[in-house]
Amino acid sequence: MNRTDDDEVLTLRWVAPDDVDPDYAGERDLRWRVLRVPLGMGRGTEVNAAEERCLHLVARDGERRVVGCVIFRVDPGATGQLMQMAVEPALQGQGVGRVLVAELERRVRADGVGEITLHAREVAVGFYERLGYAVYGDPFTEVSIPHRHMRKVLEARPA
Numbered sequence: 001m002n003r004t005d006d007d008e009v010l011t012l013r014w015v016a017p018d019d020v021d022p023d024y025a026g027e028r029d030l031r032w033r034v035l036r037v038p039l040g041m042g043r044g045t046e047v048n049a050a051e052e053r054c055l056h057l058v059a060r061d062g063e064r065r066v067v068g069c070v071i072f073r074v075d076p077g078a079t080g081q082l083m084q085m086a087v088e089p090a091l092q093g094q095g096v097g098r099v100l101v102a103e104l105e106r107r108v109r110a111d112g113v114g115e116i117t118l119h120a121r122e123v124a125v126g127f128y129e130r131l132g133y134a135v136y137g138d139p140f141t142e143v144s145i146p147h148r149h150m151r152k153v154l155e156a157r158p159a
């Protein structure tokens with residue numbers, strides 16, 4: 001449990017990507033508003049090909065609104081890709097993203113994942129660097145904007 005500057009209680013929750021889980025619609029809406037609307041992309045474009053086999057983690061505020069999210073696709077070989085990290089604009093810069101990534105790392109490390117990769121928007125590279133991720137490879141374009149490959153090796157923790 002954490003607190004935002006507004007002193008609202010923040011809770012984290014693993015979400016099932018289906019119509020039954022009440023937070024999945026909120027997660028999809030946040031991903032669309034934060035990651036797709038600024039690029040002029042329509043509703044539905046936030047869904048990715050591996051949607052149903054990804055892990056979905058959300059942060060909810062004191063009124064149970066989804067205010068942050070991240071998804072993770074587990075890949076063969078003890079690795080996987082962190083994707084679609086988004087925080088409600090009014091709450092950005094208050095530690096929500098850091099808490100989401102920390103919980104994601106804790107969970108996937110426990111599941112045996114040894115390395116996380118991601119496609120960072122150029123403007124978000126500094127955020128991931130603060131959390132221990134490093135740039136590698138050449139810059140590339142995705143959803144029409146500049147990106148960098150980043151990765152982090154997860155240190156094994158004693159059981």
Ligand SMILES: CC(C)(COP(=O)(O)OP(=O)(O)OC[C@H]1O[C@@H](n2cnc3c(N)ncnc32)[C@H](O)[C@@H]1OP(=O)(O)O)[C@@H](O)C(=O)NCCC(=O)NCCS
Nearest residue numbers: 086087092093094095096097098120121123124126127130
């Ligand atoms: C990028 C994003 C997910 C970060 O979440 P956040 O809750 O705002 O970040 P936090 O407050 O947890 O920041 C953690 C640290 O990273 C820094 N940081 C946050 N965003 C940053 C950015 N864009 N560039 C550089 N540093 C950043 C913070 O200052 C903080 O630094 P500290 O170690 O001194 O405390 C969020 O700002 C967001 O949704 N941005 C728009 C969508 C986006 O770009 N998503 C990423 C797609 S790859």
